[in-house]
Amino acid sequence: MRFSPTGTNLGFPRIGRHRELKTALEQHWSGTLDEAGLRAAAAGLRHRHWALQKEAGIGLVPCNDFSFYDHVLDTACAMGAIPPGYGWRPGEAVSLDTYFALARGGRGTATPACCPGHDHGGMSGAGVPALEMTKWFDTNYHYLVPVFARGQEFAPTGFPAVDAFREARDAGFEARPVLLGPVSFLLLGKMAEGAGDPLDLLPGLLPAYAETLRRLEREGARQVQVDEPCLVLDLPDAARAAYATAYAGLAAAAPSLSLLVATYFGGLRDNLDTALRLPVSGLHLDLVRAPEQLAPALKGAPARMALSLGVVDGRNIWRSDLSHALALLRQATAARRPEAVLVAPSCSLLHVPVDLETETSLDPELRGWMSFARQKLEEVAILARGLYEGPGVIAAAIAESDSRQAQRRASARLHDPRVAARLAAGTAADARRASAFPARQAAQHARLGLPRFPTTTIGSFPQTAEIRAARAALKRRASTVEEYDAFIAARTEAAVRWQEEAGLDMLVHGEFERNDMVEHFAEFLDGYAFTRNGWVQSYGSRCVKPPVIYGDVSRPGPMTVRWSAFAQSLTARPVKGMLTGPVTMMQWAFVRDDIPAATVRRQIAYALRDEVADLEAAGIAAVQIDEPAIREGLPLRHADRDAYLRDAVECFRITASAVRDETQIHTHMCYSEFNDIIESIAAMDADVISIETARSRMELLAAFAAFDYPNEIGPGVWDIHSPRVPSTEEMRRLLDIAAQRIPADRLWVNPDCGLKTRQWEEVRPAIANMVAAAQALRATAA
Ligand code: GLN
Ligand code: ZN
Numbered sequence: 001m002r003f004s005p006t007g008t009n010l011g012f013p014r015i016g017r018h019r020e021l022k023t024a025l026e027q028h029w030s031g032t033l034d035e036a037g038l039r040a041a042a043a044g045l046r047h048r049h050w051a052l053q054k055e056a057g058i059g060l061v062p063c064n065d066f067s068f069y070d071h072v073l074d075t076a077c078a079m080g081a082i083p084p085g086y087g088w089r090p091g092e093a094v095s096l097d098t099y100f101a102l103a104r105g106g107r108g109t110a111t112p113a114c115c116p117g118h119d120h121g122g123m124s125g126a127g128v129p130a131l132e133m134t135k136w137f138d139t140n141y142h143y144l145v146p147v148f149a150r151g152q153e154f155a156p157t158g159f160p161a162v163d164a165f166r167e168a169r170d171a172g173f174e175a176r177p178v179l180l181g182p183v184s185f186l187l188l189g190k191m192a193e194g195a196g197d198p199l200d201l202l203p204g205l206l207p208a209y210a211e212t213l214r215r216l217e218r219e220g221a222r223q224v225q226v227d228e229p230c231l232v233l234d235l236p237d238a239a240r241a242a243y244a245t246a247y248a249g250l251a252a253a254a255p256s257l258s259l260l261v262a263t264y265f266g267g268l269r270d271n272l273d274t275a276l277r278l279p280v281s282g283l284h285l286d287l288v289r290a291p292e293q294l295a296p297a298l299k300g301a302p303a304r305m306a307l308s309l310g311v312v313d314g315r316n317i318w319r320s321d322l323s324h325a326l327a328l329l330r331q332a333t334a335a336r337r338p339e340a341v342l343v344a345p346s347c348s349l350l351h352v353p354v355d356l357e358t359e360t361s362l363d364p365e366l367r368g369w370m371s372f373a374r375q376k377l378e379e380v381a382i383l384a385r386g387l388y389e390g391p392g393v394i395a396a397a398i399a400e401s402d403s404r405q406a407q408r409r410a411s412a413r414l415h416d417p418r419v420a421a422r423l424a425a426g427t428a429a430d431a432r433r434a435s436a437f438p439a440r441q442a443a444q445h446a447r448l449g450l451p452r453f454p455t456t457t458i459g460s461f462p463q464t465a466e467i468r469a470a471r472a473a474l475k476r477r478a479s480t481v482e483e484y485d486a487f488i489a490a491r492t493e494a495a496v497r498w499q500e501e502a503g504l505d506m507l508v509h510g511e512f513e514r515n516d517m518v519e520h521f522a523e524f525l526d527g528y529a530f531t532r533n534g535w536v537q538s539y540g541s542r543c544v545k546p547p548v549i550y551g552d553v554s555r556p557g558p559m560t561v562r563w564s565a566f567a568q569s570l571t572a573r574p575v576k577g578m579l580t581g582p583v584t585m586m587q588w589a590f591v592r593d594d595i596p597a598a599t600v601r602r603q604i605a606y607a608l609r610d611e612v613a614d615l616e617a618a619g620i621a622a623v624q625i626d627e628p629a630i631r632e633g634l635p636l637r638h639a640d641r642d643a644y645l646r647d648a649v650e651c652f653r654i655t656a657s658a659v660r661d662e663t664q665i666h667t668h669m670c671y672s673e674f675n676d677i678i679e680s681i682a683a684m685d686a687d688v689i690s691i692e693t694a695r696s697r698m699e700l701l702a703a704f705a706a707f708d709y710p711n712e713i714g715p716g717v718w719d720i721h722s723p724r725v726p727s728t729e730e731m732r733r734l735l736d737i738a739a740q741r742i743p744a745d746r747l748w749v750n751p752d753c754g755l756k757t758r759q760w761e762e763v764r765p766a767i768a769n770m771v772a773a774a775q776a777l778r779a780t781a782a
Contacts, residue, residue: 005338005388006059007380008308010225010262010284011178011348012049013373014066015537017355020045022541025068029104029541035096042068043167050173052355052374057381060223063175064164065348068096069103069540072143072188073131075180077102079208080155083147083192085128094157103144103540105130133539137229137265138636139315139351140546140588142539146189152201154208161224162215169220177216178348181228181261182209182250183242188230199242206246210253217254225260225284226250231275232266232286234638240274247278260284260308264347265315266636267293276300284308287328288315288346294328298335306339307332310346311383312376317352317534317548317590319371320379322386322394322401329387343384349373353534366529366550369408409594411551416526419552422606423599430609431653433685435661437711440687441745443662448506448574448621452781453735453749453774456506456714458668458690459578459624460514460754461495462763467512488513492563496570502764503771506622507575509567511756517580517626518588519547525607527553528589548590549600555607558614565618576666577615577623582608582651587629598647605651612665613658624666625655625686631671645680652684664688670753674703682709690714692752695721698737705741713742716752717773718766723758725766731773744781749774 015021024041027033033041046066053061067074076082077094086106088098106127131144161177168175180188182205186198216224230239251259260282261275267290268275275283276297283301285293287309294309301307309332311325332341356372371379386394408414433440448454470487473479495510514520522528528547535543560577568575582605591600608625615623630652635644656665667686674681674691681689693700693715701715715738717731731749738747749770755763 005384007057007377007384008060008176008342008344009053009058009062009349009377009380010227010264010310010314010344011062011065011350012053013350013352013354013537014045015354015535015543016045016048017353017358017533019535019543021068022543025541029100038068038096042066046164046167047171050168050171050175053377054173056374056377057384058377059174060176061168061173062178062225062348063168063173064161064177064179065350066164068099070143071180072136072146072185073099073103074160075185076144076146076189078157078160078212079185079205080157081146081148081152081189083131083149090153090155092157101128102131135632137232138632138634139265140536140538140544140632141350143188146185147192148186148189148198148201149192150195152204154201154205156208156211159212159215161212162219165216165219165221175221176223176225176260177221178225178227179209179212181226182206182246183239184228184230186242187233187239197238199238202242202246206249209246209250213250213254213257213259217257221257223258223260223281225262226280227262227264228275229262229264231261231263231268231271232290233636235271240271243274243278247280251279258282260306260342262308264289264310266290268297269293269637272296272300276302276305280305282306282308282342284310284342284344286310286346288313291328294331298332301336303336303340306342307336308342308344310344312345312379313593314345314347314349314376315351316593317370317372318593319369319375319404320383320401321405322379322383322398323405325379325383326386326391326394326398329383330391333387338388341387343380343387345376345380349376351536352376353531353536355533358533359531361532363529365411365413366548368404369550370548372534414551414592414594416552416554419554419603419606422554423602426602426606426654431650431657433657433659433661433665437685437687440661440664441712443660444621444664444687445745447662448664450505450574451778452744453747453777454505455749455771455774456504456576456690457499457508457751457767458754459508459576459626460511460756461508462758462760463512463756464760467491471515488563489566492567493570496567496575498764500571500573502767503775504767505573507567507571507573508578509563509575511578511754513563518585519545521559521580521585522547522589524557524559525553525555525604527551527603534590544588546589549586549592551592553600553603553607555610559611561611561614561618564615564620568619574621577612577620579608579611579623579625579655581625581627581630581667582655583633583648584627584629587633601647601651602654605654608655609658612655616659616663621662622664622666622688623656623659624668624690625652626668627652627684628668628670630669630680631673631677634677645677649680649683652686656684656686666690668753674700678703678707678709682707682711686711688712688714688748690716690748690750692716693738694719694726694734694752698734698741701738701741709742712746712748714748714750715742716750718751718770720751720753720755720758723762725762726769728769728772728776731770732776735773735777739777739781749777 028038133142258281262284264286353372355374474484491512499507564577666688668690670692717734
């Protein structure tokens with residue numbers, strides 16, 4: 001691999017430091033920015049980002065890492081893997097309209113997400129549906145799942161990597177094009193109707209990749225980064241064989257190109273040999289997630305293979321410990337020529353915000369501990385100088401880094417002795433309810449006196465324009481806290497009255513006071529901080545701004561008791577308290593890296609436990625602890641899953657178990673794959689679980705029935721991701737299916753998820769129909 005004595009980068013955030021891409025995309029979709037305008041805005045961002053990277057000290061900047069929506073979709077489009085129905089014909093270029101129809105569906109409006117990490121990509125209204133969207137490995141980025149036909153043919157519809165390389169060169173930047181590798185591309189996709197194995201399509205796909213590489217070679221590219229993140233997953237032998245075949249073919253196609261195969265988000269483990277045997281010039285390893293793979297890689301890598309070492313964390317916002325990173329790098333150069341060692345971030349910087357410079361109002365001490373994409377590249381560049389020119393050259397930077405690390409470690413703000421003492425005093429009993437479920441169920445039924453098939457909702461009611469306006473006014477101090485509180489009280493009271501009239505059995509307060517199910521709680525907890533511009537792309541134009549957990553988490557005082565108790569004071573029916581659980585609170589944040597993640601989760605669990613106890617003391621008879629993120633926290637490797645699940649379940653139980661038998665603990669999850677985690681879901685031992693089943697027409701209830709799920713369960717009967725109001729008969733049919741699988745004394749009736757993204761015009765009739773369906777079931781069921 002041709003050597004440039006500078007740092008390298010694997011990819012840069014596309015969205016822009018002020019989310020310029022979001023603005024341009026949304027203007028384009030709403031018809032106020034034409035295609036030329038959108039393309040110009042995108043080019044502007046790319047040029048600025050190249051300049052910024054070069055200025056940070058990156059010699060060879062990545063190109064083709066930009067995307068209007070998603071790079072997996074870009075790959076599918078470039079390779080001609082476009083399912084029928086989107087107005088594209090083989091041989092044609094893919095228009096932007098087709099591209100966005102694949103991403104968002106045709107003509108309808110995309111469904112808003114119901115919570116930060118939980119996006120459905122569903123379509124409402126008429127038109128072709130969008131491709132399915134799913135999480136990109138264990139990140140909060142979502143990609144569009146390519147769909148392959150049986151016997152799918154591939155033919156390049158264009159050469160975006162070549163265009164990007166040329167664009168960069170014309171603008172004066174030497175660039176390394178990034179491609180999503182062929183094996184990962186196939187593994188990330190799925191066959192239409194599940195027929196066949198995508199890997200069988202490899203022979204047909206390789207010529208399209210080979211042609212792309214030949215054209216890049218002809219254009220003058222010297223290195224190409226080929227991302228193969230699937231190499232960090234558990235792979236069948238067939239996939240390992242596919243890697244060998246694929247790269248033998250690609251290396252032969254463009255012999256003068258240096259191919260760098262990039263892996264990230266974990267260690268290669270049992271795939272390391274496969275990777276080291278690929279006939280390529282370089283291999284990128286994530287040494288932040290898996291530092292232990294350096295030694296075997298150094299031992300096994302052939303001399304011709306450069307190792308690109310990801311030593312700067314591309315997934316988190318903390319400043320690097322330069323001494324530690326340099327030590328790793330020098331371990332590599334002790335064994336290999338310096339030209340065979342490249343310095344890089346652990347993965348694409350897509351997963352961190354753009355520039356810490358924009359955080360002008362962040363607490364200076366905390367800010368001093370952080371680094372966003374731009375600062376991370378400066379770290380990479382410094383490390384590269386230290387490695388290639390000698391540590392003496394970067395002595396000042398090392399000294400500064402050391403002192404910052406020491407300052408952070410010693411900061412009184414990180415460690416709260418009371419939190420440590422609380423965890424140390426914890427016992428196994430903290431994670432156990434006083435009695436087993438049958439005794440609790442009897443006590444709860446006696447206390448609550450609910451009818452069979454009780455009706456309830458998942459927590460939130462529509463977040464109307466009026467509510468958002470009231471919150472915005474408070475934020476810019478155009479209204480007082482008293483005025484805002486009075487407004488929230490009025491909305492809550494109206495919601496309670498309406499729920500009583502609608503005939504719901506267990507009420508909620510409506511969550512009108514909450515901006516977001518994580519940030520709202522984080523604002524009440526010690527140990528959390530918030531950025532102003534720390535946006536990361538979740539999918540398309542949608543971004544999230546995760547809170548930052550920097551120190552020990554504790555709860556200075558009650559967080560939700562006020563509104564729950566207020567709502568309960570208005571009605572004789574039970575009002576469910578509503579919390580976000582410890583696993584989700586952590587999953588959707590940037591988490592400190594100086595103590596184990598499991599410790600952070602436990603701290604949150606104890607803080608929330610006190611909230612549950614306070615709700616109980618305030619007379620709340622049921623508390624729902626939402627854990628929509630339990631499944632997405634699953635480690636990428638099966639071998640690591642049990643430990644994670646055990647700990648996640650225990651943390652949930654710590655939160656849930658401080659209460660008396662007659663206090664009913666609910667949980668809620670919204671996704672549709674329970675089969676592989678059903679045991680853990682049962683082990684959470686919530687008295688009631690509500691899940692999303694309406695969209696799958698109760699299919700996923702099968703997992704619960706087959707497992708003989710022991711506690712109560714509310715399978716959703718209304719797909720709340722669509723504005724369509726289901727009829728009583730439709731919900732009744734779903735309930736009949738559910739009633740065949742779940743015993744009558746354990747079946748609840750509720751929507752799939754919270755209703756914050758819906759309109760009252762939909763909520764009122766849908767809930768009326770849902771209540772009617774439950775009443776009809778009561779009337780007929782024996
Ligand atoms: N209680 C939350 C709500 O109703 C739950 C959201 C979720 O888990 N996705 O909005
Ligand atoms: Zn939900």
